[in-house]
Amino acid sequence: MSPVLRPRQPRRSGGGRTRLLRSPKVAVGSLILLFFVLLALFGPMVAPHSTDWRASRLDNVPHPPSGRFWLGTDVQQHDLFSQLLAGGRDTLLIAFVAGIIATVLSVLVGVSAGYLGGRADEVLSILTNIFLALPGLLILMVVMKMMPDGDTGNPLLIGAVIALSAWAWGARVLRAQTLALRNQDYVESARVVGEGRVRIILFEILPNLLPILASSFIFTVIYGIGAYASLSWLGLINPTNASWGTMLNTAQQFSATTSGTWWWYGPPALCVAFVGIALALLNFGIDEIVNPRMRSTRRGLGRGRGPRFQLGLTPVVRAEEGIRR
Amino acid sequence: MRALLRRLWFYLIAAYAAITLNFFIPRMVPGSALQNFLAKMNTASLTPAQLQALQAQYGGGHQGLVAQYLTYLGNLFQGDLGVSTSLSAPVSTVLANDLPWTIGLVGSATVIAFLVGTLIGVLAGWRRSGLLDALLPAATFFQAVPYFILASLLMLSFGFYGGMFPTGGAYDTGRYATVTPGWNWPFIANVIDHGALPAATVALASIAGWILGMRNMMITTMDEDYVLVAAAKGLPRHKVVAVAARNALLPSISNFALSISLVVTGSIVTEIVFNYAGVGREIFNAAQAADYPVMQGILLVVTFTVLGANLLADLVYVALDPRARKVA
Numbered sequence: 001m002s003p004v005l006r007p008r009q010p011r012r013s014g015g016g017r018t019r020l021l022r023s024p025k026v027a028v029g030s031l032i033l034l035f036f037v038l039l040a041l042f043g044p045m046v047a048p049h050s051t052d053w054r055a056s057r058l059d060n061v062p063h064p065p066s067g068r069f070w071l072g073t074d075v076q077q078h079d080l081f082s083q084l085l086a087g088g089r090d091t092l093l094i095a096f097v098a099g100i101i102a103t104v105l106s107v108l109v110g111v112s113a114g115y116l117g118g119r120a121d122e123v124l125s126i127l128t129n130i131f132l133a134l135p136g137l138l139i140l141m142v143v144m145k146m147m148p149d150g151d152t153g154n155p156l157l158i159g160a161v162i163a164l165s166a167w168a169w170g171a172r173v174l175r176a177q178t179l180a181l182r183n184q185d186y187v188e189s190a191r192v193v194g195e196g197r198v199r200i201i202l203f204e205i206l207p208n209l210l211p212i213l214a215s216s217f218i219f220t221v222i223y224g225i226g227a228y229a230s231l232s233w234l235g236l237i238n239p240t241n242a243s244w245g246t247m248l249n250t251a252q253q254f255s256a257t258t259s260g261t262w263w264w265y266g267p268p269a270l271c272v273a274f275v276g277i278a279l280a281l282l283n284f285g286i287d288e289i290v291n292p293r294m295r296s297t298r299r300g301l302g303r304g305r306g307p308r309f310q311l312g313l314t315p316v317v318r319a320e321e322g323i324r325r
Numbered sequence: 326m327r328a329l330l331r332r333l334w335f336y337l338i339a340a341y342a343a344i345t346l347n348f349f350i351p352r353m354v355p356g357s358a359l360q361n362f363l364a365k366m367n368t369a370s371l372t373p374a375q376l377q378a379l380q381a382q383y384g385g386g387h388q389g390l391v392a393q394y395l396t397y398l399g400n401l402f403q404g405d406l407g408v409s410t411s412l413s414a415p416v417s418t419v420l421a422n423d424l425p426w427t428i429g430l431v432g433s434a435t436v437i438a439f440l441v442g443t444l445i446g447v448l449a450g451w452r453r454s455g456l457l458d459a460l461l462p463a464a465t466f467f468q469a470v471p472y473f474i475l476a477s478l479l480m481l482s483f484g485f486y487g488g489m490f491p492t493g494g495a496y497d498t499g500r501y502a503t504v505t506p507g508w509n510w511p512f513i514a515n516v517i518d519h520g521a522l523p524a525a526t527v528a529l530a531s532i533a534g535w536i537l538g539m540r541n542m543m544i545t546t547m548d549e550d551y552v553l554v555a556a557a558k559g560l561p562r563h564k565v566v567a568v569a570a571r572n573a574l575l576p577s578i579s580n581f582a583l584s585i586s587l588v589v590t591g592s593i594v595t596e597i598v599f600n601y602a603g604v605g606r607e608i609f610n611a612a613q614a615a616d617y618p619v620m621q622g623i624l625l626v627v628t629f630t631v632l633g634a635n636l637l638a639d640l641v642y643v644a645l646d647p648r649a650r651k652v653a
Contacts, residue, residue: 126338129335133632133635135631137594138593138608139624141612142350142620142624169583229471230471230473269477277469283465284462
């Protein structure tokens with residue numbers, strides 16, 4: 001059972017949007033993410049060399065960072081800084097494609113299951129639960145290995161395949177929330193007024209699902225980045241597609257980790273990690289706003305001010321306190 | 326009993342779906358899987374019998390689709406997963422050697438993550454101090470970073486540069502190895518030494534889920550009337566917390582059931598980083614050698630393992646929750 005969120009109540013101090021912007025986690029997360037989105041857009045253009053450019057064909061010692069090569073070179077004398085700049089594009093593109101497709105799928109399945117109920121719900125729920133139990137990354141490994149090499153370089157195709165293994169989690173959460181919303185008074189009255197099923201789902205229910213939708217989208221993008229990086233690190237993606245994962249793959253092949261060439265495997269690994277952290281921070285910020293349980297300080301009960309036994313206060317205690325003051 | 330039977334029914338459907346999916350994957354990929362396979366294969370020549378076996382598995386022979394499917398199901402029920410093309414041994418034998426290592430790794434990591442994560446979650450939900458709450462984003466950090474990067478990080482810092490733990494393998498092998506596999510103490514100690522970092526990787530990556538779930542449920546549960554009653558009766562503080570924690574634990578367990586497949590695939594990736602003697606290393610080697618039968622066999626076996634773990638989580642839930650026991 002996942003926690004069912006209550007629909008947002010109007011609040012006294014500011015709406016959710018201003019609070020979202022004031023949260024430091026969200027601010028830091030979006031800044032880092034913005035940086036990497038810009039890198040993905042413009043990185044390949046500003047890179048000093050192309051990804052398969054080699055400084056020399058005779059030298060086979062990886063060189064540490066220098067004025068000429070900011071992040072050093074690998075065994076084959078590729079400029080690692082150029083590769084790093086170019087490597088973000090596919091990774092982010094595939095993760096976002098996967099996130100969009102998976103979110104659409106999860107809305108289609110989850111909201112219909114929750115709203116229609118009955119036999120349709122049963123069938124869709126079984127489908128969702130089966131996809132939850134399937135080991136997505138392993139299926140991706142097998143599928144990618146069996147595809148012809150040309151197709152494993154197609155970002156849209158890879159994104160779609162990743163999305164197929166990632167929609168179930170969101171569908172489950174959305175179904176639970178739709179179930180809770182379905183019997184709310186305002187939905188009931190919309191039904192009585194004679195609004196159609198599609199209209200109720202699109203205009204009455206969906207807007208209330210937006211925070212969950214956002215959080216499940218971000219979750220899927222994190223998964224997509226991890227999945228794509230892992231697949232290309234395993235060498236299952238066409239190596240002509242320069243990405244952080246393929247950089248790690250070549251580093252692994254020449255056992256860079258155990259020969260001390262940190263400039264080879266360090267930067268791409270850090271990039272993947274930082275994109276993941278940025279997205280996780282955003283998700284955390286959204287959670288704090290939509291899920292009252294997540295907020296770190298209790299309102300009305302400052303630390304050290306309340307009674308010594310720090311259990312949840314019941315209204316009785318709070319009322320007494322109020323009278324005494 | 327009825328609810329439990331319904332769950333069993335679900336597991337049967339899921340298992341059947343996995344088997345069918347496994348049959349159709351090589352037939353659905355663009356191009357012919359058999360042709361791709363022959364193009365990528367490393368061995369020089371195939372005997373006619375091997376070619377026939379491959380055709381039965383990937384299509385492209387003279388049999389129709391239905392007949393292929395029935396043959397596949399028939400073979401599966403006899404425990405026949407085909408023959409590995411790179412190891413020339415039955416896939417079932419290969420996997421029987423690997424699976425215990427993976428299950429041991431995932432199992433011990435999960436137990437550690439459960440114990441530590443739940444404890445931290447209870448504490449964080451009980452006294453909502455700044456320090457423990459600041460721990461939450463740190464825990465999600467481990468969740469947001471892909472398993473293979475986290476694994477490499479631990480391997481480099483504690484294994485390679487720190488020198489505290491071995492950097493690869495499941496136990497000492499090779500000429501200078503002093504341990505003999507079996508139920509003897511030096512060997513077990515050696516296995517624990519090798520397993521520490523992989524298990525720590527899996528535990529760190531999954532611990533955030535336990536902490537967060539437990540903390541959030543504790544905060545709700547602490548507000549329940551029965552907890553107040555327990556406190557009013559004068560129970561010592563830790564006992565009151567235990568009352569709340571017991572009830573907060575249930576959603577945490579069903580949440581975990583949802584993430585089992587992520588944990589298992591994660592630990593498979595971790596095994597690849599540490600060259601650990603489990604299913605992960607096997608599927609990596611199989612992918613390198615384009616050994617499709619082994620890859621597909623692993624896919625099927627891992628799916629079944631995940632389903633089995635889900636069933637186990639269901640049973641634990643029923644055992645812990647009197648309400649579920651009544652319905653079940």
